[in-house]
Structures are given as structure tokens and as C-alpha cells.
Amino acid sequence: MFLKSRIFRAKPGVNVQAAGADLDAIAHRYQKANPGGPFPLPEKFAIVPQTLLDSLIGGFKKTIYGLLAAVLLLLLIACVNVANLLLARATARDREMAMRSTLGASRARLIQQLFTESFVLAAVASITGCALAYFALRIVVALIPAGTLPEETLIHMNAPVLLLALGITLLTTILCGLAPALHTMRGDLQPRLTGSGKGVGTTFRHGKLRASLVIGEVALSIILLIGAGLVMRSFLLLTRVDLGFDPQNVLYFRLSLPKAYNTDVDVTREKKNALTRQILDRLRDLPGVISVSESIEEPPLQDEWSDTIIPGKTHTERWQTTLESVSEGYFQMLGLPLIRGRLFSEDDVSAARQVMVVNQAFVRHYFPNEDPLGRRVKMDVLDRTFLDAPHDTYFEIIGVVRDYKTRNFDNPAWEALPQAFIPYSVQGHSWRTYMARTALDPALLLRTVGQEVREIDPNVGISASGTLEGSLRAFYRGPQFELVTLGSFATIGLLLVTIGISSVMVYTVSLRTHEIGIRMALGAQHRNILRLVLLNGLRLVAGGILIGLLASYALTRFLASEISGVSTTDTSTFAAVIALILLVGLAACLLPARHATQTDPLVALRYE
Incomplete structure (x- = not known):
């Protein structure tokens, strides 16, 4: 197979496919008119049109899109996590909001205050994130495999990137602030002033949204972890394959004639x-x-x-x-x-x-x-x-x-x-x-x-030189880049899920303190309370696992071109991710569960 490239500038309005069809016709006419010319074409050939950008980074484009998808998943996990924390905080401030309402504050004013607080937190987080991104960008650029991007490519933080980050910050702040805002808008605030909003009934009424957010957070994390797991399995198989030749202690060089x-x-x-x-x-x-x-x-x-x-x-x-x-x-x-x-x-x-x-x-x-x-x-x-x-x-x-x-x-x-x-x-x-x-x-x-x-x-000069082991490492840099970046995102997502589950369970236990006191007063043992809290948390984790597995089964097929030697529905990878999420969920529930077992029944019965 002989490959030769030519660059053409198409007229305005002419797409790549149309230009390729015209070039194919011209090339076949040339072949018939010049069978023995100075630049003969083979009997069978094909014109493969593509844009200049695709020819320069075409092989890396799928990787970029994959990383963009991973970033969006991580962003969604972060949004769900923050929304859950803000919702818990808003619920804890029910009496404060009721007091402000009694003193004349309208619901619109209360919602404005909640969004203002969210924007202040988002502004601080954005500044910190941009500072971290400035240093992290150097690491990412260093990991990009040589030759995948043109040497003239400049990857740095600039005005468009910062404006995009600002826009995403505003959007995510609004999305995260919706949960506490909706909580404030719902129902009458007056009963909350007397504390009647607490107890078992409140747990069931106000816990559904928080539970749904935890389930969604776990599901998104499952997708990220399975993607990272498949890439890791593929990379391990790639680096451990028996090549059939010995690359050790072999140097090579090419000449420039x-x-x-x-x-x-x-x-x-x-x-x-x-x-x-x-x-x-x-x-x-x-x-x-x-x-x-x-x-x-x-x-x-x-x-x-x-x-x-x-x-x-x-x-x-x-x-x-x-x-x-x-x-x-x-x-x-x-x-x-x-x-x-x-x-x-x-x-x-x-x-x-x-x-x-x-x-x-x-x-x-x-x-x-x-x-x-x-x-x-x-x-x-x-x-x-x-x-x-x-x-x-x-x-x-x-x-x-x-x-x-x-x-x-x-x-x-x-x-x-x-x-x-x-x-x-x-x-x-x-x-x-x-x-x-x-x-x-x-x-x-x-x-x-x-x-x-x-x-x-x-x-005569040497145009390129190296070792076979170095050449092999160059082949591994592409999969290694995907593994490191996707693995980093999955790790951050797992950390956020741990924080999210733990915080929700801590708050759920605080809401059910009165109920726990009654159970203990009626003879419930510590192991009964421990099992109650753990099962409640693991039930949410199991729901997230189920949804995440179904979504992963549908989405991992897009990874097929980026992995080798492993199926996109690899059973061992799916099982390992399930075990990891269950372990993390158990660890996240364990601390609030132990705290619940140490509750004094007399104090709990007086808890509001």
C-alpha cells in the first residue's frame, strides 16, 4: 500500500465529500490518460478526502472527545454532589428561613439570598480551580504523546478558555442552587418555625430528592469507573503481550541522504x-x-x-x-x-x-x-x-x-x-x-x-535514532495518556461520591435521631441500629449501581476503537467496579452508622 498526500483549498461552499468525489474523477482520468507517465497510479487506488485539521490530529480527536465526555461526567457528579450538600444545608436552615419570612422577607428575597451565597462559593471555587488548572495543564501537556499534535500547537489558558469556564461556573451554580431554592419555595414556612418539620415524616417527604441525587451521583461514577477500568485492562494487556521478538539492548537509526x-x-x-x-x-x-x-x-x-x-x-x-x-x-x-x-x-x-x-x-x-x-x-x-x-x-x-x-x-x-x-x-x-x-x-x-x-x-547524516524499547514506549504513550487522565477523573469522581454518600447519611441520621431514640428505648440493640443505617445507605448505592450499569452497557461501545484485547462489556471490569463502589459506599455509611449507635436514648427522645 502506497500513501501519498496532496493539499487543496476548496472553494467556499464546497464540502469535503464533494471535493473528494471531484478529485477521484480527475485522478482516474489521469490514470487512463497516462498509464506509463512519470507519476503512474496503481491499478486500484482510492481518494480519501479529509480536512487539514483531521489529517493533523485525526488520530487524537477520538481521545479528545473521550476526555471531554469524561470531564462532563465529572462535572455532573460535582454538580449533583454540591446540590445535595446545599439541599441538606437549606433543610437545616428551615427555622432561619421561617424566621426571616416572619420578619417580612418574601420568598423571592429568600431565594435571592440562597443564590447569592451559592455564587460567592462558586466564585471562590472558580478562582481556586483556575489556579490549579494552570499548574495541572503543564502535567497534561507533558503527558500528550509526541507527534499526536502539530509542533506549532500552543496549549495554554487564554481568554476564550477563561470565558468558557466562567460561563460553565454560572450555569452550574444556577443548577446547584435550584435544589435549595425549590425546597424554600415548597410549602408553608410557618410550621418550620416551631420545629414540626422534623422527625420521621420529614425524612420521607424531604429525603426523596436527596436520595435521587445520591443514586444519580453513584450512577455517573459507575460510568466513569467502568470506562477507566476498561482502558486500564486494555493498557495492561497491551504492555504484557508477547511480541515475539526481543527489543532489549537494540539501537536503531535512520539516515538523511x-x-x-x-x-x-x-x-x-x-x-x-x-x-x-x-x-x-x-x-x-x-x-x-x-x-x-x-x-x-x-x-x-x-x-x-x-x-x-x-x-x-x-x-x-x-x-x-x-x-x-x-x-x-x-x-x-x-x-x-x-x-x-x-x-x-x-x-x-x-x-x-x-x-x-x-x-x-x-x-x-x-x-x-x-x-x-x-x-x-x-x-x-x-x-x-x-x-x-x-x-x-x-x-x-x-x-x-x-x-x-x-x-x-x-x-x-x-x-x-x-x-x-x-x-x-x-x-x-x-x-x-x-x-x-x-x-x-x-x-x-x-x-x-x-x-x-x-x-x-x-x-550523510542521521535523521532519527533511538532504541527499540524506547520505540515501544512511544507506542504506549497514547493509551497511557488516556489511562492517566481518565483514571484521574474517575478517582476524583469516586472521592466526590464518597463525600456525597457520607454527608447525606450523616444528615439522614440527624433527622432520624428521634426515631432512633424510640427504637433504642423499645429495646433495639446497637447492631440493629447499625444495620438500619447501613442498609438505608447501601440501598441508595445499589440503585445507583443498577442505573450506572445499564448506562455503561449502552455507552462503553464508544470506547471500542480506543481499547484492544478486552470487550466493552468485560465481566471482570464490571464486577471489580461494582465491588469498589459497594466498598466505598459501605465505608461512607460506616461513620454515620457508628455515630447512630452511640446515641443516648434519653437525649434522642428530647431531640427536635
């Missing part, structure tokens, strides 16, 4: 191959180097795809195979054992023989229950001019090696895909990666490698 290596095709192919041979020989002589090799890309990255043509086997869909041009010693250096046949010899490479080594996945896909050795295979990507390889060439399969897992930046899963390997000398491409397995720290050899390359040709 001057124009002299890209002029005359016949001359430069030999020049590039001679340079490769010299570099490999120099690397072998370095102290601490165990083995060396060359390829197009360093593992695990595999982005060179080709259709697979096998005589006697027809297919309508493309038989996608990843193609690598390698030197002798490539398989030994990565620790890939030979399954059948033989590997490349030095003579195969120096003579540019048309031979091929394939992996087990290649055999499973194209030669099931057949002997692949001696069969001839053509890779259509080699017919492209940019690879500078003999056209219409068939390669003889001489060996089969064990699979190793590969992936690309658009696919989060490790897969054993069909792979084919040919000698690097067959083609004259400029994309060459050199690798060396060392007995020392590979990072220590990078400077020496640069000196060796400059001694061979002062005009």
Missing part, C-alpha cells in the same frame, strides 16, 4: 546499497555489538503494505501483506527462530537474489495445508517507481520464520499479520533503518555510530 543518492536511478541504487554494506560492516566492528541488520522500519512499526499476487490463486479483495527489505542477520538479531527452510545468506543479499522469507501468518493466510517453500510470490508495491525495484518480479519463498506482533499508529492492537521479507539490495529505496544489538547500553553507542557514518560519507 543528500541529493547525490537520488539522481540517476541505476547509479543511486548501487550507491545506496554500497553505503548500507559499509555501514553494516562498520557496526559489526564496534565494541559491544553482537549483531546488526537493516530494514525499512524498526519493529514494531509496519506501514509498508502490498497486495500479494500468487500464481494459481485468485482473489477479489486485496491480500494485504507487510513488506520488509532486510539484510542477512535480521532474524537472528530480533531472535526470530526459523520454522522451515533457510534464511537469507550474505550471497543472497550481495547478489540481490529474488528470494523471500515469510512468517507463519503469511502461510496461514495464503498457503493453508500447503508447503510454501519454492512457491513464487509477487508484491505489487514493488512496481511503484519510488521503490526503484525490478517490475513484475516474482520471489521464491525459501524460508518461514515465527510470527512477531506488529501494529501501526492507527491501530491500538498488537497483531501477527502476514509478513514478507526480501533482500534490501533488490530495491533502491531511501528509507533505511539500521539496527544493532549490543552487550552495552545502546544509548552509549549512538554518538559513536554518528561518527562512523560521517567517516564513510560526511554528507
